Amino acid sequence: MKKETAKTLRAFAIELVLYALLVVAYFFLVLHLLGEWLYQLEVQHRYIYAAVAILLIIGQAVLLESITTFLIRLIRGRSE
Amino acid sequence: MFFPISGAHISPIYLAIVGFLIGILGGFFGVGGSFIAGPALRLAGLDWNFAVGTDLAHIVGKSVVAVRRHRAMGNVDLRLGLIMAVGTIAGAEVGAQAIQMLKRAGNVNFVVSIVSVVVYLSISTFMMWESRKTLSSPKGRSQRRSGKGAVSRKDHSAFGPVTRAIQRLKIWPMVSLPASGIRAISLWMILLVAFVGGLFSGFLGGGAGYIRMPSMVYVLGIPTHLAVGTDLFEIIISASYGTFSHAVKGNVDILIALVMHTGAAIGAQIGAISTQYFAGPKIRLAFVPLPLIGAAIVIYTMLSGHKL
Numbered sequence: 001m002k003k004e005t006a007k008t009l010r011a012f013a014i015e016l017v018l019y020a021l022l023v024v025a026y027f028f029l030v031l032h033l034l035g036e037w038l039y040q041l042e043v044q045h046r047y048i049y050a051a052v053a054i055l056l057i058i059g060q061a062v063l064l065e066s067i068t069t070f071l072i073r074l075i076r077g078r079s080e
Numbered sequence: 081m082f083f084p085i086s087g088a089h090i091s092p093i094y095l096a097i098v099g100f101l102i103g104i105l106g107g108f109f110g111v112g113g114s115f116i117a118g119p120a121l122r123l124a125g126l127d128w129n130f131a132v133g134t135d136l137a138h139i140v141g142k143s144v145v146a147v148r149r150h151r152a153m154g155n156v157d158l159r160l161g162l163i164m165a166v167g168t169i170a171g172a173e174v175g176a177q178a179i180q181m182l183k184r185a186g187n188v189n190f191v192v193s194i195v196s197v198v199v200y201l202s203i204s205t206f207m208m209w210e211s212r213k214t215l216s217s218p219k220g221r222s223q224r225r226s227g228k229g230a231v232s233r234k235d236h237s238a239f240g241p242v243t244r245a246i247q248r249l250k251i252w253p254m255v256s257l258p259a260s261g262i263r264a265i266s267l268w269m270i271l272l273v274a275f276v277g278g279l280f281s282g283f284l285g286g287g288a289g290y291i292r293m294p295s296m297v298y299v300l301g302i303p304t305h306l307a308v309g310t311d312l313f314e315i316i317i318s319a320s321y322g323t324f325s326h327a328v329k330g331n332v333d334i335l336i337a338l339v340m341h342t343g344a345a346i347g348a349q350i351g352a353i354s355t356q357y358f359a360g361p362k363i364r365l366a367f368v369p370l371p372l373i374g375a376a377i378v379i380y381t382m383l384s385g386h387k388l
Contacts, residue, residue: 016346023342027081027092031335038334039084050327053334054320057137060338061144064345 011075018071086134086333090124095336099138099343106344107146107351109367110293110308112139112315114286115374117340126336133331134340136322139287141337142344143316147309149352155309157259160270160302164310165317167274168281168292172318175282193382196284199291200375204368207294211365213238235303235360243301260302260310273299278318287315290371297364304360309352 034056041049081092098120102113114135121131150156182188214237237243251266277292289311296307326332355363 019346023096026342027339031338035084035335042085042330046328046330049334050324050332053137053327053332053337054140054323056334057141057323057337057341058144058320060341061141061345062148064342065145065148065349068346068349 011072014075015068015071018075019068022067081339083333083335085335086126086130088124088126088130088333088336090126090336092339094124095340096343099142099340099345100347101343102138103142103145103344103347103349104351104354105347105370106139106142106289106312107149107348108308108354109289109351109363109370110146110311110315111289111370112136112143112287112319114139115290115370115377118286119377121336126333129326129329129331130333130336133323133326133329134333134336135286136319136326137332137334137337138340138344139319140316140323141341142348143312143319145345146348146352147312147316149349150309150312150355153305153309153352153356154259155305155352155355156313157257157302157306157310158313159255160257160260160300161310161313161317163255163267163270164274164277164292164314167271168278168314168318169321171275171278171280172282172322173278174275175279175284178279178283192284193378196378197375199280199284200371200378203290203294203371204375207364208368210238210298211361211368214361215365235297235305237297237361239298240301243298246299247301257302260300260306262301265300270300274314281318281322287319289315290374294364294367297360304363305355308355308363 038049038052041052082089098117102117102120105111105113105116112135114132117135117138118131121135122128126134147156179188179192182191217236217238246269247262247265249266249269251268253267254264255267255270256262256264273292273295277288277295280291281288292314293307293311296302296311297304302310323332327334358366
């Protein structure tokens, strides 16, 4: 039982490190580039900004969920 | 990190950690977590209007992640969630109108604070009584022993007789919810529960999962695991509506929401997966401190005069 728990925790720690690296890259590549464009959109076209905001957050949710699921499968070799 | 839309300087690590913690709560209890996210964003220096709107956007993303995970475990009743979304949006509009009326009367802060403390304390007290009584009953003890895979369409509750009486009310039209194991229940009952949840959402702010999730269990008789998953699905719809409305009014900094969501995405999955290790009454008992935290924040705000 303890061995199983240690294995799960180790897999989770690896997953967190990989996830953190991906997220840091994401911060600098995507959010940094998007910042100015979103700011201009928010100032000039509020309705379009509102729609884009919802699409962005849903899109990111689907993307990150897929990445974490992929990482879990990759590290543990099975589906959760 | 500078966020040009709100003009705020906030550490992305702080935002990701806040998102992660709220994600765990959301995935496990089916709540938006606004009572923590709002004050946490305020502490980071964000204006109150941006804190409310941005939190709603982050809730949408977090709920999408948690719902995908809950759906894989069979914990989402799509039909129920869609019906409830209609009642929630209507209730939220009425709640927002009530706030406007109180603003004009000049006593909005006092009334909202008192109502929220009473509601939070009532929910906590009732759920503590019910879950403890259920866990100490023979059926509750057998459910408690079931451990992993405790997800069940038969979720025992000490409040069960009242729930069954509500289910027996034949007010046309009746709808069946096979995913939740309910043969027939009045559509009006579902809409009423959703409307009340929406009313509190519009009146007190946030997603009002603290009132909707328990209402689904105790009034409609939805098993706890399904109530958590379905509430999150319903939150996606109502929070998207709220996000759009706030974004049009200039209250959403989507960049902050996206950064918060990077932490929430993993927290929500941990929370959702964790539900399968706990029986329904245990999840309800663990839920008890959440409204108390909300009440404590409101009482602190009232006594100190600081708006968190």
